[in-house]
Amino acid sequence: MSKYLNVKYYIETPESIKKTADLIAKMQSTGTWAGVKQETKKLVKKFGAKVKDIRILKQTKKIHLPTRAKNKNKINCAEIIISYPWENFGKNIAMLISTVAGEIYDLSELTAIKVIDILFPYDYLKLFKGPKFGLSGSRDTVKAYNRPLFGAITKPCVGLSAKEIAKLAYEVSFAGIDFIKDDELLADASYNSITDRTREVSKALKSVYEKTGKITMYAFNITDNPDKVLKLHDIAVKNGARAIMFNVLTGGFNTLNMLAEHTKVPIHCHRDFAVSTFRSPYIGITSYVFTKLTRLAGGDQIQCGGISGYLYEEDDEVLKSFDACLENFGNIKQSLPVSSGGMWAGKLPVNLRKIKHNDFLFLSGGGVFGHPAGGFGGVKSILSAYEAIKNGKKLEESNCPYLKKAIQKFGKVEY
Amino acid sequence: MSKYLNVKYYIETPESIKKTADLIAKMQSTGTWAGVKQETKKLVKKFGAKVKDIRILKQTKKIHLPTRAKNKNKINCAEIIISYPWENFGKNIAMLISTVAGEIYDLSELTAIKVIDILFPYDYLKLFKGPKFGLSGSRDTVKAYNRPLFGAITKPCVGLSAKEIAKLAYEVSFAGIDFIKDDELLADASYNSITDRTREVSKALKSVYEKTGKITMYAFNITDNPDKVLKLHDIAVKNGARAIMFNVLTGGFNTLNMLAEHTKVPIHCHRDFAVSTFRSPYIGITSYVFTKLTRLAGGDQIQCGGISGYLYEEDDEVLKSFDACLENFGNIKQSLPVSSGGMWAGKLPVNLRKIKHNDFLFLSGGGVFGHPAGGFGGVKSILSAYEAIKNGKKLEESNCPYLKKAIQKFGKVEY
Numbered sequence: 164m165s166k167y168l169n170v171k172y173y174i175e176t177p178e179s180i181k182k183t184a185d186l187i188a189k190m191q192s193t194g195t196w197a198g199v200k201q202e203t204k205k206l207v208k209k210f211g212a213k214v215k216d217i218r219i220l221k222q223t224k225k226i227h228l229p230t231r232a233k234n235k236n237k238i239n240c241a242e243i244i245i246s247y248p249w250e251n252f253g254k255n256i257a258m259l260i261s262t263v264a265g266e267i268y269d270l271s272e273l274t275a276i277k278v279i280d281i282l283f284p285y286d287y288l289k290l291f292k293g294p295k296f297g298l299s300g301s302r303d304t305v306k307a308y309n310r311p312l313f314g315a316i317t318k319p320c321v322g323l324s325a326k327e328i329a330k331l332a333y334e335v336s337f338a339g340i341d342f343i344k345d346d347e348l349l350a351d352a353s354y355n356s357i358t359d360r361t362r363e364v365s366k367a368l369k370s371v372y373e374k375t376g377k378i379t380m381y382a383f384n385i386t387d388n389p390d391k392v393l394k395l396h397d398i399a400v401k402n403g404a405r406a407i408m409f410n411v412l413t414g415g416f417n418t419l420n421m422l423a424e425h426t427k428v429p430i431h432c433h434r435d436f437a438v439s440t441f442r443s444p445y446i447g448i449t450s451y452v453f454t455k456l457t458r459l460a461g462g463d464q465i466q467c468g469g470i471s472g473y474l475y476e477e478d479d480e481v482l483k484s485f486d487a488c489l490e491n492f493g494n495i496k497q498s499l500p501v502s503s504g505g506m507w508a509g510k511l512p513v514n515l516r517k518i519k520h521n522d523f524l525f526l527s528g529g530g531v532f533g534h535p536a537g538g539f540g541g542v543k544s545i546l547s548a549y550e551a552i553k554n555g556k557k558l559e560e561s562n563c564p565y566l567k568k569a570i571q572k573f574g575k576v577e578y
Numbered sequence: 579m580s581k582y583l584n585v586k587y588y589i590e591t592p593e594s595i596k597k598t599a600d601l602i603a604k605m606q607s608t609g610t611w612a613g614v615k616q617e618t619k620k621l622v623k624k625f626g627a628k629v630k631d632i633r634i635l636k637q638t639k640k641i642h643l644p645t646r647a648k649n650k651n652k653i654n655c656a657e658i659i660i661s662y663p664w665e666n667f668g669k670n671i672a673m674l675i676s677t678v679a680g681e682i683y684d685l686s687e688l689t690a691i692k693v694i695d696i697l698f699p700y701d702y703l704k705l706f707k708g709p710k711f712g713l714s715g716s717r718d719t720v721k722a723y724n725r726p727l728f729g730a731i732t733k734p735c736v737g738l739s740a741k742e743i744a745k746l747a748y749e750v751s752f753a754g755i756d757f758i759k760d761d762e763l764l765a766d767a768s769y770n771s772i773t774d775r776t777r778e779v780s781k782a783l784k785s786v787y788e789k790t791g792k793i794t795m796y797a798f799n800i801t802d803n804p805d806k807v808l809k810l811h812d813i814a815v816k817n818g819a820r821a822i823m824f825n826v827l828t829g830g831f832n833t834l835n836m837l838a839e840h841t842k843v844p845i846h847c848h849r850d851f852a853v854s855t856f857r858s859p860y861i862g863i864t865s866y867v868f869t870k871l872t873r874l875a876g877g878d879q880i881q882c883g884g885i886s887g888y889l890y891e892e893d894d895e896v897l898k899s900f901d902a903c904l905e906n907f908g909n910i911k912q913s914l915p916v917s918s919g920g921m922w923a924g925k926l927p928v929n930l931r932k933i934k935h936n937d938f939l940f941l942s943g944g945g946v947f948g949h950p951a952g953g954f955g956g957v958k959s960i961l962s963a964y965e966a967i968k969n970g971k972k973l974e975e976s977n978c979p980y981l982k983k984a985i986q987k988f989g990k991v992e993y
Contacts (some may be wrong), residue, residue, distance in 0.1 A: 191763065192736055192737075192763070193735060193736055193737050195734070195735070196888060196948075197922070197944025197949075198944070199733045199947040201734070201738065202734045204609055206737040206738075210734070228858060228890065229857065229859065229890060229891075229892070231889075231891075232890075241807075248770060251736045251737075251764075252763075254769055255765060258802075261762055261763065261825045261828045261850045263853050264854065265828075266762065267762070268848050268850075268851070269853050269883070269891075269919065270888070271888060271889060271890040273890075318616070318617070319609065319614060319616055319621060319625075320609070320664045321627030322608050322622075322626075347680060347681065348606065348667075348673075348680070351670075352668065353665060386673055387673075387832065388833075388836045389830070389832060389836055392975075408912070410828075413672035413680075413831065414832060415804070415805060415832060415833050416828065416830070417803045417828075417829060417833065418803075418804050418830050418832065418833060421803045435680030435681050435938055436648020436675050436683070437674045438681070439862040440854045440855055442643050442683055443643060443860065444644065446854050447855070448854070473611060473646075474685070475643070475644060475646060475647075475685065475686040476644075476646075476684075476687075477646065480816070486974045487857040505611060514656065524897070528611075529611045530895070532612075532616070533610060533614045534612075537805075578623075
């Protein structure tokens, strides 16, 4: 049985790499700056983190983070791997993060410290149940297979009443969308409560189903205090919700984990604030690590940024997060990766080309509801784009008037 | 009644500042990149965020964050203030953060985006109860007034049994310490559970009280899944705990908020992972903003970095976080600010000189338990240092053998 979890860091330091790697291992397990007599060899052997690997990279002269440290002429750079005994934190994602990505950020010896990867042994993964539904459960909910799922985000993000949202949901479900979600800015609002919204939207979606047979899942954002999260989940499910949504880092990883063990429907996960810890190459964790942790906590559908979208990330980084959703992860189910942020019909070809498979949710907000013919037209433009691609045609060759209008408004198709 | 919450940002962008400020206000409230017809004037008037102020700063040529944006020759810099209608998120710290510090970090138009301050109107603060005990309640618990509180962190951070921790607690309580806490790396561990630790430590502290009359509070780290957090709190309090501890960002702001409304004892708050969003000047939030949010959520005692310590922050930044604990905050009680990270007796003079008042917790880990005479000697060295300062003496003039030994081991006193 593997008792260690390996964490890969990128570090920069004016000190020696060896000394700094040792410091991290020490400070994040049994050590302290002063040394105490209770830190016996026996205790360190069992509970101490260890430097497992060091790969020296070339030096830099740049100081990438503010620091009290003096003597900063040459900065050493390296990738290092530290092994942590996972008994130190157990089945507790908050404590796992506090351990491997905690006070390290505070150390003045470091002028860059980025968690690049966490390698989980299967024995550790076994402590968790992961997503209850994941990729396959999300497909089963809407009975859509062998193609990407298509989704819409209700817009405007905030300010609509429950009935107005239900009207939008009706429109896009009727047009054939698989998935709809709240914007991450809307949760249980005073002017549009989860109780009202789940009731109105479910009624609208039921009516579409009765007319057309189309099943659409709507993910209601229930990010809130944890005791309320469980209540909102129960209200949503009772009112017919087929999915819920959660803002992971602001809402809390452990609340997600609790919710995942409780939920009766898939959980759609948003990253928002977490990007403040991804984006700098010199501090924080990567989106890849965040996505892994979200999957571990039980996120069924995970936002990964957007292929060729308006968000900052290069496509390769987005694809790494896709990997985190889909790669082998012991007993843990695959999550459904989501491409979002500036998506519209004309971005579908480049998404399919770069992603190279069908197992993702293509999610549009403005690209659906900003369509000149409204949400109905937006959905039709995307479905027609997919039809064209399946038939080996250019989107510009399609006869669909909604797709033509989308191209007119949103610009060039990306292949 | 003020319906707006004002947020101050530092931004850098290759675009015009005016356009970028408008984009932030739009994207974080009613807008989308594509424009939708439901975004009516009436809706924007009520729910839209507004640019309230712009202060242009000098341009830079440096690109401080990775971005897809092209055209990056000149980068415009500014401080801007955006006003958000707080009805959009209500009494929900997660949703507040997702709104004011959410998808902004994703925008490729920005090459720096830092939340510098959140200005809360009193009407918004009234939704929250804040710390139940705070500064004054923490003092009352240990009956210590008109002087700093002195605290110790049990070391080694991990690996000790409940009985071993109780032994350390006995030692430092007997020496006269006010406060003890778990390291942030230790919570409800399989080898040292909260049940065992609270029982053993409380027994030890009771025995000191019976012998000496000294009351010491020990903050037990109960960071865990939220349903378990409440149970661990109840176990701890039943076993005699006088404080608990919580890792704020990894454990979740809303879990802290729930816990604060439930707790029967003060909550000591650790920041660990949150530093990954403070440290770069170009992304994230400041420690000042984090401390304000922690106080709002109900943190009674808040770690603020250390004056002249080993952490990266300059003292001015630490003092800003102290302000966040103590400044006027409507109906919300003062929190107890904590100076920690490399503290020992010889750092007390510089702490008192820079902090300029007594309302803080001077917290040492290695500086207590790394003392040549162990925890007892460490505490005595700190208390003697305070005696010397009170009597207008240099620490080097003190006759206390423990203080002499501390200076021998830890180095120069800082005044």
